[in-house]
Amino acid sequence: MSGAGASGLSAGPDQLLRCQESYACSASEAAFECDECGSLQCAVCERQLHNQPRLRDHERSRLKPGHLPFCDQCNGNKPSGGRRRACCRCLACKVNVCAECHRRGHSNRRKHPVNNYPQPEVEAGLGEDQKEHRELDKLRSQTASSFLLVDEQEMIQVADEEEFIQKLGCKTDESLKVVSIFGNTGDGKSYTLNHTFFYGHEVFKTSPAQESCTVGVWAAYDHVRHIVVIDTEGLLGATANLGQRTRLLLKVLAISDIIIYRTRTDRLHNDLFKFLSDASEAYLKHFTKELKATTARCGLDVPLSTLGPSVIIFHETMHTKLLGSGRPSEMPEKLLQERFRKLSRFPEAFCSIQYTGTRTHNPPTDFSGVLQTVEQQLNNNATRSPRPPGIIFKALKALSDRFNGEIADDQMAHSCFFPDEYFTCSCTCLSCGIGCKNSMNHAKDGIPHESESRCSYSHQYDNRVYTCKSCYEHGKEVNVVPKTSASTDSPWLGLAIYAWSGYVIECPNCGIIYRSRQYWFGNQDPVDTVVRTEIEHVWLGTCHKCNKPFEDQETKHHCRACGEGFCDGCSTKSKPVPERGWGSAPVRVCDGCYEAAVVRTDVVDQGGDESGTIIARKVGEAVQNTFGAVATAIDFPLGLVKDAARPSYWVPDHEITDCCYCRKEFTAKMSKHHCRACGQGFCNECSQDRRTVTSRGWDHPVRVCINCNKKPGDL
Secondary structure, three states: OOOOOOOOOOOOOOOOOEOOOOOOOOOOEOOEEEOOOOEEEOHHHHHHHHOOHHHOOOOEEEOOOOOOOEOOOOOOOOOOOOOOEOOEEEOOOOEEEOHHHHHHOHHHOOOOOEEEOOOOOOOOOOOHHHHHHHHHHHHHHOOOOOEEEEOOOOOEOOOOHHHHHHHHOOOOOOOEEEEEEEOEOOOOHHHHHHHHHOOOOOOOOOOOOOOOOOOOEEEEEEOOOOEEEEEOOOEOOOOOOHHHHHHHHHHHHHHOOEEEEEEEOOOOOHHHHHHHHHHHHHHHHHHHHHHHHHHHHHOOOOOOOOOEOEEEEEEEEOOOOOOOOOOOOOOHHHHHHHHHHHHOOOOOOEOOEEEEEEEOOOOOOOOHHHHHHHHHHHOOOOOOOOEOHHHHHHHHHHHHHHOOOOOOHHHOOOOOOOOHHHOEOOOEEOOOOOEOOOEOOHHHHOOOOOOOOOOOOOOOOOOEEEEEHHHHHOOOOOEEOEEOOOOOOOHHHHHHHHHHHOOEEEEOOOEEEEEOOOOOOOOOOOEOOOEEEEEOOOEOOEOOOOOOEOOOHHHOEEOOOOOOEEOHHHOOEEEEOHHHOOOOOEEEEOHHHHHHOOOOOOOOOOOHHHHHHHHHHHHHHHHHHHHHHHHHHHOOOHHHHHHHHOOOOOOOHHHOOEOOOOOOEOOOOOOOEEOOOOOOEEOOOOOOEEEEEHHHOEEEEEEEOHHHHHOOOOO
């Protein structure tokens, strides 16, 4: 069949090539060239013409920018064989003519109107055959190709927006939609995309082997329909990293406008309905909130739709009838709704769910139905609008940054396709083992760990929180903490009082409400007398500001103002915090408390480092003398009194039998020295260095062991 009718062709390089058929359009943009029809055709005419059995085997090719059709009159006349590219089309004869054929014979038909094709620039020094081969090479190089977008480890393989746009081969300001495909391994997803959008060219790799030929997520650009086509890894095929690969599918679903669920089976299986139902629930529970946050966080000009994509169930059968064919009065979509409700629940997240079926008695498969349904959805912008490719990449990047990380093997045995563990924080309370209910990486947004369950007390973590009972009875909830000294005590006097009277609990409203050794005997427990207690969760340690995980206890520093744990880089400042019992000397605080100026107290000048060391030594001697006097007066063992005043992280003297560094056994004549950083016992030779240990509250140089002294930065 030659061109049944001709419409105007472009007469200049700034105009489009138009469809040369009048079968189903009116001069639409040409997208294909059929050699046997002898015409350029738009996508609609190409599909409807070649659905006819006698035209189905015609060889067609997709047009690319700068395309020129073949001449219809010089076949076999060239010395090198083959055909030349046309320079114009005769509207009367309805044929394409090259320059040589037009000069030899067709120019005599001067009354025939012609339309000239846009001609490429003539390259100097090239013959006609060379120029034609060069043009063909350019056309071949412009053939669509796919690229790996995300690997099976959920790692994006494109560096930035520019590389994403470059690999797609589209324009930066072009508005696009995303069409992706899902289905079980072996159901022909890649083959479907190639024949639906790329006219059979192997843009996405296919293979007859048993192993899946698609691993990860691959993308390509269809310039005719202006869409990003995404091929995904098949369900039920992966054996390694199954949780991550399944979670990756939902990320693709979240950025898609249209989903094709490809199934090649005589009857629809329950897995299809369960997958879509679970995907809908996970999308509404985890992804709608994140898409809204991404819009606000990234400052996107085009809001990301929080309503899920449209779903097209593409069902191919061989021996059975299509859905709804046995009950003509009922639409297939209504039957799908009934099936969803019987098996699980209707997937409310999606814009729509449509059914497209084809029955294949003899290959090849007819993909015209699914293509027509896709094009109808592409023209519907009511709920999901096209957007620039850069926004598509930003959305995928934001979802990948939020939902990532390894998934434990024991989480893969869930009956749900997308269990909550794939998208929620993996941290668990160290005391009770309950998991955090927030989404992954929520700490990046400053959101603390939370749990819906109450915690249980653990002596190991001492996870009790004290509140002043008097303030609570007056309608206020004021947290209090046991401290070594009151806010009115100087650092060294506070140390002496602590050695004598024990720790103190001070309320900012009520003042000192408790001392642990206020009386010689009969001291009551503060619980239920002056304070109330609550049990709080103990979460795995990360820096409260940058969320960097702590490698060991020595790398964690507590802010003396807010009490939270920080890494070294986020707690570099020092300032007085007297209301927390740290007196007037500058102590370590986090950068946030320093900048917020929680406490503004002038630093008391104590005469510099040298005089501070002398004062510390004198106060220490006074405390030792006080201990000696008390022990003599009441006949108490001196070691017991000294142990009561030592920090809790120090190893007790009676448990130290040899030096922790050189392993020299202690004797009655050898003194035991505690490292102020790690709290272990050492001999004098192995603990002669002096450094500040601000993480333990020692803000002047104190004794440390050899190992701790080697550590860089502040201790």
